[in-house]
Amino acid sequence: MGMVQLSGVRKFYGALEVIKGIDLTVEPGELVVFVGPSGCGKSTLLRMIAGLEDVDYGRVEIASKDVTEAPPAQRGVAMVFQNYALYPHMTAFDNLAYGLRRAGLARNAVDKRVQETAALLQISDLLKRKPKAMSGGQRQRVAIGRAIVRKPEVFLFDEPLSNLDAALRVEMRSQIARLHQELAATMIFVTHDQVEAMTLADRIVVLNAGRVEQIGTPREVYHSPANLFVAGFIGSPAMNLLPATLGPSGVALVSGPVLGGHSGTGEAVTLGVRPDRLTLTSPESAHLSGEAKLIEHLGDETILHLALADGGALTIKLAGDVALTIGARVHARIDMVGASLFGADGRAMRLEGARETEA
């Protein structure tokens, strides 16, 4: 299985630079997810790896071969598209067989490979149908089958699940995870859905405006976001980002309370706290207080949206079904374990003694 290496990759649309110099190595057998908001360049980057977009600067290597100028079909990649991109005039069988036949594989070999792949994906009974006669999920499995059947070095997935309904998406997600395990294949997966990213990825690449914001395992990205962007982007509901100053005795929130750890000389910082790291408390021991503006009862958890006195907002995720009404005065306490601190430049600072949570 192939390694993918990008070095200094840049892409322009006219004068607009959409990929601003990316270095990345995807290890053999690894599943890397590109995640980021719309327009961040994640699909473009994937298509540059596939060879569907030209690379203006830098190089792309797949399995240690420079493929920067190679046509898509000679890069050893297979791609699964968002809209499946099945050949509408061909049966599922022909869709799978097309690439093999064009590569000059013998008829028997083609049959064998297609049947094997179909069995793996449980689409054997679909092989005689044309795409029109299949459901979205079936089409996506055929599309994946078309990628697998060619035994590529690298699989590329371009938001393959976004057209499926929620239940099917979960099912396909686990199927892709299973395939990754079984094939031990190198995969690059593009999504804007962070749940997909978190559940599938060996490593996540967070992209924003054509740049890599962070590369790391899902846990690293979640727990130690490298900067404000990653902090705000990864996690749902999003991390609370509270303005603060770094005083000699610790992090001082604008509203007054001072939290321990990390001392400084009064520079402005941002304290990042995951909603589940806030607990309800009494007014006396509260770090923050606000009015409940919106309460989302999700059954096993409750999400509170508070309006703080200073005009800021705060989201709290509580386990279980918490009985509260809109307009209630709510008092919250921050658990500094897992909290993040970002400097004025937006970069994460190491939070020393974050466990000593008392002022």
Added chain:
Amino acid sequence: MPITSAPPEAAVLPRRNRKAQRGEARAGVLFALPWIIGMTLFVAIPLVVTFYIAQTKFQIIGAPKWVGMQNYEALWSDPAFWKSAQNTLIFAAISVPVKLIIALGLALLLNRATALSGFYRTVFYLPFLMPAVAGSVVFMLLLTPNAGPVNIALEAMGLNPPDWLLDPKAALWTLILLSLWPLGVETLVFLGGLQNIPKDVSEAADLDSPKRWHKLVWITLPLITPMVLFNLVIGIIYSFQVFTQAIVIGGTTGTPAEATLMYMVVLYRAAFRYFNMGLAAAMATVLFVVVLILTLLIFKTARSWVHYEGGET
């Protein structure tokens, strides 16, 4: 309202639907009415009248007189009928496929997104707006054997160009050559088909094989078969009716030596030069039947080679 035991909503609901459908049907008919009237007035009635006139002696002035199959018999023994039918068949058999291939090639070129593709599309369509008569006259001037720019250029290249429209052996082929212009409409139809191919399908094909002709033959062509069918049928219908270029170039006698004598020219001269409407109507009827049969045959075979996007489930 009938009294039933069903809850009122259940009784009302289907009734409302029916009403809506009736209203829709009425509106549908109304919207189609101008077309239906037009079809009846300008297609159906003239068609029936043509069938009738074909069996009469009708010299334009005065009343048609019933003569039965006489006009068809006259056609059968008229050398101009056979000569023009032969010319027209050769013309169609070569002009249509060649035209389709060139138009497809142009469409493939135009389909590449370049800064100038909009400009080229207009340029290729423009000739279609030029009157056929004017276009033909321009080509006749260009192809003048001695002083014509084409032959001057060819001779300068050391070639020995033909007399084009003056040589009986070359004239029909020249006419076929001229029929390849303009290509705007065919090209636009193909281009529409090409642009209808989803980008990702085309990219999937790029990923499957590095050879361009693979994609053309196995993916692109099958996906634009509806446009091929359309262009083919329209092309056949039009080429069987080739007229303006032929009469401008060959006159009513198909100069030189009947090499450019086309079916429609013979039909036209029978009707408006010899005032033999009966014979002209018989020719029109024969043409109608032949084109109808050809079109039906093509449609019948089309099921096996045309891919319709909305097709079989």
Added chain:
Amino acid sequence: MSNTTFAVPRQISRRGFLASSAALGTAMVLPSGAFAQAEGQLLLWLPGGSELFCKIHTGLLEGFSAGASLGAATTVCGLGQDTEFTQSLIGAITAGNPPDISMLWDSPVSLGAQGAFMPLDDMMKGSKIPLETWPAGLLSSCQFKGVTYGLPITAGVYSMWYNEEMFEAKGIPSDRGSFPKTWDEMRKMSKEFTVWDGDKLVSAGFMPNRVPETMAIWSALNGGMMFDETNLKYQIDSEQNIEMMTFFLEWLDEEYKGDFNLVDRSGNFLDGYPNSTTGMGPAFREGRQAGMQSGSWLLGDIFADPVPSFERWNLAANPVGASGSSSVSGTWPNWFVIPVGSKNPQAAFDYLSYLAIEGSVQWYQQIPDVPTNSQVQRKAPAGLVEKRGQAVADDITAFLGEQAAVVTPMWNSPVQSFYTDQIARAVEKIYTKASPVKDALGEAQAATQAELERVLAG
């Protein structure tokens, strides 16, 4: 005189002629007055022509209407050319709303025989223009089975045109009286002028005829005829006609390498006009052709662009074939008809009488279409006087008058167009050697005779 003064389209080759009229179903924009026919007001349709042509006819009709105390007259110039015009006219006649008078550039016999035009014989009796004031050969172009369906008010007259300067350069007498009297003399003299440079014809004498419309004149010059109107029999493959075409073919082979294509590649040796399809200039005007047969319309146009490379040209009688006895001439008339359904037939006829005698003189003054009625006092066209002087202009006018009196019957068949196309086909087959003279003429004869009988039957 401007180069647009000539009205009749026959100076254009048959091909170019069709070019302008070909598009079947071309939307015709009819002027609003075209159908507004009313009693006491004359409505005239013209098939086309230049602005001057239109102006002359509008003026003539208005002047006549005013003098005859008629209401406002309407002249519709150019409803589309040739066949398209004919279609409009037939449409108006069948709809019962035709013009009172129409000019035609095609023989009125075909449509007259079908009953489209009013017979004029009764009105002509006792009028200013009785039958006997018309040259018989010319009037026959409007007559079928003794009925007159129109009047050839003016006509282009066919005669031989020659370049006096080229004649003199070879030491050949250039006066009209010395012009060859027979085909043999003409063919012999022709060789003097014909020069080939490889396959290019540099200059030529005369050419064997290949214009289908004038083949009837050459047939008559050889003592034959194409159509025997009395017996309703075509004679296309008669001995005289076979002899004629054989003579032409031998001449072509002997002097012109047997290939008109070579001739046509070298220039326009067909008529006196720039070729509308090849764009080549007329060899006669370029001083590369000693002589040719042409209609008198060239009198006006010869001074138009391209201006001749020489000053002195002259006209002479058509020479006679081996089996012929005397010279004849031919015409392409401007016919006038009164369509069936005219609301003012008598006023229309009165206008034709006026046009035939007085109007045509004014017409000829400005556009050299020769007035044909024997009572006309012709005056030389002003343009010709200006260019060649009064004496020459008068001489030519007198000569054309003489020629108009010896016109051979042509345009007299109810299947005229069919006949013309058949002749064109036969001539092409003969000259390209696709078929022997006898067979080609025989085929044309059989087809044309069959068409004639079909039309006449029932």
